[in-house]
Amino acid sequence: VAQWRERRRRERAGRALTDSVHALFEGRFAQSLKSASRAYEIGDEASVAALVAARAAHALHDEQRYREWLGHAAEQSAKQGARDDVALLMTEAELAVEGRRFDEAGARLASLREAGHRHIAMLRLEASVASALGRWEELVATVRQLRKHKALTEEQAAPMLRRAHVERMRELAGDGAALGAYWKQIPTNELQDRGLIERVLPLLARVGHGELARKQVERLLDERWDSDLARQYAWCAVGEGDIRACLQKAESWLPQQARDAGLLFSLGQLCINAQLWGKAQSYLESSIQHGATVEAYLALAHLLESLERRDEAQGHYRAAAELVAGGQKSRLALLPA
Secondary structure (H helix, E strand, O other): OHHHHHHHHHHHHHHHHHHHOOOOHHHHHHHHHHHHHHHHHHHHHHHHHHHHHHHHHHHHOOOOHHHHHHHHHHHHHHHHHHHHHHHHHHHHHHHHOOOOOOHHHHHHHHHHOOOOOOOHHHHHHHHOOOOOOOEEHHHHHHHHHHOOOOOOHHHHHHHHHHHHHHHHHHHHHOOOHHHHHHHHHHOHHHHHHHHHHHHHHHHHHOOOOHHHHHHHHHHHHHOOOOOOHOOOHHOOOOHHHHHHHHHHHHHHOOOOOOHHHHHHHHHHHHHHOOOOOHHHHHHHHHHHHOOOOOOHHHHHHHHHHHOOHHHHHHHHHHHHHHHHHOOOOOHHHHHHO
């Protein structure tokens, strides 16, 4: 009789635990919590039942019962050993990320790292925490590991790496040496991201390191033309020698891209830097003709004003203002100094 009763108890507990998991996956969180509570009371898998109940309570936004069930899970974990401790910490970290309690999630993940754990689900959580807390170098390292283990495709990893690199370089924007050093340690395959180059090139130029990206920009434009990237090519010119070399390279693209507004704008900027006023005006006017932008109108207006042709400059200022009023976004932040 005792054996029969024990078998029945185990069967009821197993059914209750199975029902709780099914209900959790189906989104019936109240039923999942009820079944998990029953499984916890009568079964041998109390730690698992407590974790399922905690997840269901969290999905119901019931903070009190969520914390209570985590407490029950911690008690069972202390009795049953390290495997259950990992499950508890992962559950706490995952639910903390879902609840946007990133500091709490980071603390649980740190405990797992100290115990030597480093699996894919944990890496994914670490990437979310690093992104939310602005730990950009940590995010880069984590995304690279996920990509290495094929847990992220190149297409999935690229925007995450782009954001991390851009944000970290913005943090270093006041330190030219540190910014240049950071750029140099970015792997070549990650520098194939044109979106990354477009965003960080102005940062490099502002601290006098635009030439560091010059060869990469030229290589990307030679491989496949990109008008937006060409528009920023003037950032690559720093000293007098760079300006002449960049001007020569940009003009070599001109026969194939004679109507490209981005390239013509960049040529105008390079000519301004080289003090070739007439050519600069001609290139900027052509850029406006083939694709008027706020920055092209402003660059031409500034040029004419510096040449004391203020009446003509005012006309281009007005044209820029009309574009802004019409909804075109200005890229003043991208204008070379």
